[in-house]
Amino acid sequence: MNLKALVSVTGKPGLFKLIGQNKGGFILETLDDQKKKSVVNLATNKMATLEDITIYGYEEELKLVDILKRVKDKGTAPDPKSDGKTLREFFREVAPGHDEERVYSSDIKKIIGWYGIIKKLPLFDEEPEPTDADEPSENTK
Structure with missing residues (x-):
């Protein structure tokens, strides 16, 4: 992605x-x-x-990119205008370990809305370009 x-x-x-x-x-x-x-x-x-946005978690912060991948793998997402309970139940599945006191329903609505926008884009299926840190150095054998 x-x-x-x-x-x-x-x-x-x-x-x-x-x-x-x-x-x-x-x-x-x-x-x-x-x-x-x-x-x-x-x-x-x-x-x-x-790519830089993270979500509050109990143990560690969760990367938005990882959450969006899980939503994509799930295949369907609720309507962002659904009630808070429905959105929260869905978010528990795609973002296990998120801090429910610090991640508000409005945040979940925004993330699901963003997913609705980007799921249609070819960028969503592309792999990120490798960075210099991802490539092995010449000294590594």
């Missing part, structure tokens, strides 16, 4: 694809209709890539 260029912006609904940068900030394209482009200034907005 290659979600490196996908970002969430605080205060803006939905997800965005990072397509460039200029003097005013980052240029983003909405994923839901892929038509709107906007510039986000990091002095006034916070932006996070989906």
Whole structure:
């Protein structure tokens, strides 16, 4: 799952694809209709890539990417507008060990909504590009 260029912006609904940068900030394209482009200034907005987002857990933080993979493997997800009890039961299955006191229903709704947006994208099925740390060094035999 290659979600490196996908970002969430605080205060803006939905997800965005990072397509460039200029003097005013980052240029983003909405994923839901892929038509709107906007510039986000990091002095006034916070932006996070989906690969960097984690969810509170009892033992350790859970990576959003891993949770999204489990949702995909499950095959179906509830409607993000479902009641809190339904969403929480589903989230217990795909994110076992999440901290139920610190992960709110609104967080679960957002994650399930994001899944609904990205499941249609080819990026969801791509493998992430290897980084230098993933490649064996020349000295390793």
